[in-house]
Amino acid sequence: MRYHNITKADMLNGEGLRVVLWTSGCDHHCPACQNALTWDENDGLLLDDDAIQEIYHELEQSWCNGLTLSGGDPLFLKNRKTIRDLVLNVKMRYPKKTIWVYTGYTWEELMSQMENDSNLKEILEHINVLLEGKFVLKLKEEKLKYVGSANQRIIDVEKTLQKENGEIVLYIDNSSIAHQLKKESITC
Numbered sequence: 001m002r003y004h005n006i007t008k009a010d011m012l013n014g015e016g017l018r019v020v021l022w023t024s025g026c027d028h029h030c031p032a033c034q035n036a037l038t039w040d041e042n043d044g045l046l047l048d049d050d051a052i053q054e055i056y057h058e059l060e061q062s063w064c065n066g067l068t069l070s071g072g073d074p075l076f077l078k079n080r081k082t083i084r085d086l087v088l089n090v091k092m093r094y095p096k097k098t099i100w101v102y103t104g105y106t107w108e109e110l111m112s113q114m115e116n117d118s119n120l121k122e123i124l125e126h127i128n129v130l131l132e133g134k135f136v137l138k139l140k141e142e143k144l145k146y147v148g149s150a151n152q153r154i155i156d157v158e159k160t161l162q163k164e165n166g167e168i169v170l171y172i173d174n175s176s177i178a179h180q181l182k183k184e185s186i187t188c
Contacts, residue, residue, distance in 0.1 A: 001025070001082035002044040004037065004072070006051065008058050014100040014129070014146065016065030019058035021047075023069065023083070025076035028104030030135040034148070038072035047082060055086075059094045066098035066128075075103040075110070080119040091126045098128040106133050107155055107168055129171050130155045144174045 002024035007013075010020045025041030026033075038044070045051065058064050067090055074083050087099055101123070103110070107130065114121045124130070131147055131154050139149035146154060152174075159169040 001047045001079050002041065003047050003051065004035075004044040006054055006058075009063070010068065012146075013068040013070055013102070014066065014098070017063050018066055018068045018100070019055055019064060020068040020070055021055060021074075021086075023047075023071035023074045023076070023079055025079050026071055026073040026104065027076060028073060028134050030104065030137075032137040032140070033135055035071060041072075041076065041078055047086075052086065052089075055090075056093065059090065059097055064097065066094075066100065068100040068102070070102040073104050074101050075105055075120065075123070080117065080123065084119040084122050087123050087126045099126065100129040100131065101127050102131045104132075104134045107153065107160070111166075124157055124161065127157050130157050145172050147174065150174065 003021055004024060005022040007020040007022065009017045011017055013020050022035070022038060024038050024044040026039045029039060055067065059067060069083060073079070090097065090099060105113075110120060110124065110132070114124065131152060133152040136149040136151050139151050141150050144150065153168065154170060154172040154174065156169045156171040160167070163169065
C-alpha cells in the first residue's frame with residue numbers, strides 16, 4: 001500500500017491531537033474532493049516499516065490521542081489488508097489510543113461488503129470512529145465537525161456494532177448544526 005503523508009499533531013481530523021496517515025487509492029472520485037491527489041493507488045510513498053515506526057513514535061507521545069486514517073480512502077479495496085494489519089497492531093500496542101477512519105463508503109455499503117471481506121470485518125471491530133459517506137459539493141458545510149458535507153456521518157463503531165437491530169449510533173451528530181445552518185440561510 002502507498003501513502004501521501006503522515007501528519008503529526010493534527011487537530012482537524014479527529015478529537016485531540018492525532019497522527020494522520022493519508023493513504024493512496026480511492027474509487028469514489030467525489031467532485032471538488034480536497035484530496036484528489038491521493039486517488040491514484042500507485043502514487044505516493046510505499047508504507048514501509050520506517051513509515052509505520054514513524055506512526056508508532058507519534059502514538060507513544062503523551063499528547064497524542066490516537067491515529068486517524070484518511071486519504072484517498074483507507075478502505076479502498078486494495079488497502080484493506082494493510083490497514084487491517086496496521087489497525088490491529090496499533091490497538092495491541094496502544095489500547096488507550098483511539099482510531100478514526102474516513103471513508104467514502106456508507107455504513108450500509110460496508111455492512112454488505114463485510115460479509116465477504118474478513119479484513120474489513122476486523123478493521124471495523126477494532127476502530128472507534130468511522131467518518132463515512134462521499135463528499136457532496138452541494139451539501140458542503142464548513143461549520144460541520146470533522147466532515148465536509150451534511151450527508152456524511154460520524155459513527156461510534158463499537159456502539160453501533162453492539163446494536164442487534166442495525167441502528168447506527170452517532171459519535172457526533174452534525175444534523176442539528178446542518179439544520180440550523182439551513183434555517184439561517186432561509187431567513188437571510
